[in-house]
Amino acid sequence: MKLLVPIDGSRASMNALKKAMEIARKYDFAMKLVTVVEENHVTSYGRNQNFWHQVDGSIISAGGVEMEIMSQLEERAAEMLDTIVAEFDFSGIDLEKLVVTGEPSIEILEIAREEAFDLIVMGNRGMSKIKRFFTGSVTQRVISEAPCPVLSIHEDLK
Template sequence: MKILVPVDGSTASINAVKKSIEVAKKFNGTIKLLSVVHIDSLQNYLRYKKQWSQVDGSAISELDPEQKKIEDKMKENSCKILNAIVEKLDFSNIHTEEEVLIGEPYEVILEAAKNENFDLIVMGNRGFSKIKRFFVGSVTQRVISDSPCPVLVIHSKSDI
């Protein structure tokens, strides 16, 4: 069983990783942890970089103004999150992969699920209210709607 687990560092995504480990151990599965650097984050950074540097140049000065270097820094931060998860949780006897991609999160998740023939997606739900989800949208909701495979949604407050 191939399991895809989108990770963003939130409590809900960490709980999803924990549940995916349980499922993988029970069904002799493999796990791919996927972190997606949201393209809007890059665009917002570039848009507001000049204003932020006027407020606190030290916070932003590490990042190069060129988008490629910013992307690399954001990918590096996502890799650190994935590595910390792998180090802290027990993945013994489970083949695990990690990958960081850039794009619209729900599109990247769906594309990976389809192209790599995953059997299951395990992901967190941040617990948006119905009203907020209506206006903001939800990555989880969009993945559920268009997924080529079953999706197991783990609540952020789940005691896993």
Template sequence: MYRTILVPTDGSAPADAALDRAIELAETYDATLRILSVVDIGDAGMLSPESAPVDGVRRSLRGRAEQLVDDAAERAAEAGVRTETEVTIGIPHVEILDAAAEAGADLVVMGTHGRTGLKRALIGSVTERVVRRCDAPVLTVRAGE
């Protein structure tokens, strides 16, 4: 049923719960797990004034993202799941949608914080944007589920 499952991670509790679910699904369907971490261009200082010391920030954020995908791949490997990893820099929901299309993902598994009301309106939701625009089915997982 599933050959390629994309799971984006940012190291949060919901992302970890999504990774656990994605590993279970990959085991069940003998699928490849594609693990993605996106360095948000806003966090990377791409939108900061020229005088800001952003190179160090970019390296630090990219290093953290690489560690996240490496740790996730290790967890999947312990379960006997094939993995591919990728770190990109950009707008998270755009990068996730691009990665899903590029990989031909049969499923995207994402964590969600489950925010509602004003918090959701002000903060926005990467997961919600992916759910609305992704061609592949998107499974959302809350931490603790």
């Protein structure tokens, strides 16, 4: 049995991780932690870089800067997963870590489908209905399109 746990560093995702660890130990699940680096953050930086190029005449190419930023973000995401693994006791749990780049809900769903996960345990930040309407929710999309059950853990879980 396989358990997918998306991690973004939020309190909700840490609560989801704790619950996932309980489930993994009790039912002998293997666990994969995944962090998604969002590309849209880097592209917006690139647009700003192009603007500054027009202002100061710098010769820095936005494409090269974007690649460097993406590399740094992926490195930080991997470091975050390493820190989490060091801080929690994963003894007795078959554990994998993965950092991917893209849109979080799409990447999580793709991994769940391709690797035939049995359960996804993820945090839910508890956005208001209005904010969720305008921005969407990664958790909502995963719940509605996942090929397996999804356990959504709220950030205020005690």
